[in-house]
Amino acid sequence: MKNIFEAVREAVPVPLAAERYGLKANHAGMVCCPFHDDRKPSLKLNEDYFYCFGCGAGGDVVELTRRLFDLRPYEAASKLAVDFGVDVPATAPPDGSLNRFRSDLLRCQQVLDEYLNLLIRWQRKYAPRSQDDKPDDRYVEACQMLEPMDYMASMLAAGTLEQRIRAVDRLLADGKMDQLEDRLNRIKEQELKEEN
Ligand SMILES: [Zn+2]
The missing domain is CATH 1.10.287 (Helix Hairpins)
Structure with a gap:
């Protein structure tokens, strides 16, 4: 069963989240890095991760959201699920002694x-x-x-x-x-x- 992290990672490509959250990419998929004082775009948006060649910031779509909005990882995943209408699977009921x-x-x-x-x-x-x-x-x-x-x-x-x-x-x-x-x-x- 998928957890919320897997679910949003599968459903939301990094460039889509970046665009939605106000980062404007150039034709090469590069944006000005919001995590350091960046004059020319040095943060690369790939489908499933980002990486900044200026400050080394990097990670998946949850990490991007977490850093942009200063959230905990789980809160960032929840925000993505809400913002992009991702179905979040329920967890299995506990069993065993x-x-x-x-x-x-x-x-x-x-x-x-x-x-x-x-x-x-x-x-x-x-x-x-x-x-x-x-x-x-x-x-x-x-x-x-x-x-x-x-x-x-x-x-x-x-x-x-x-x-x-x-x-x-x-x-x-x-x-x-x-x-x-x-x-x-x-x-x-x-x-x-x-x-x-
Ligand atoms: Zn940076």
Whole structure:
């Protein structure tokens, strides 16, 4: 099941949101960056992410909205859903006992933490160095996933019991956590090999 971040990201291209929120793009899809004192357009709008070659600001459509309106990630996603009429899926009802929930919660927190650390590393390491660079897939993934994952992690850490149960349910749905854990292990092995 899609969450609100996935839903708005799929439905709202970055250039559309930028235009709606008052950023005027030139023929090359560049706008004057609203996040630093920008005289000539240095922020590039791509379909699913933006990147400023002046100040390094970058991210997906939620991040753009979050920064423009100084919102929390979840509020930015909600604003996009409202402004663009995106259907936001309801979350699955909680089930399972409390003990089971506690061990699931711990596991989700550990896997998410590891993934977040990886994304932060990727965003720095693989950021495009010039306008002509085709962005590295790892950089794009970091831009797209950092906010929703960070939101999930804060929900797990500080949400109400009901919010935490819902977040764990969502993370465990369709074997998502298993797949992510497998993938993280493979990446770790690969990186170790490359270091040696
Ligand atoms: Zn900038």
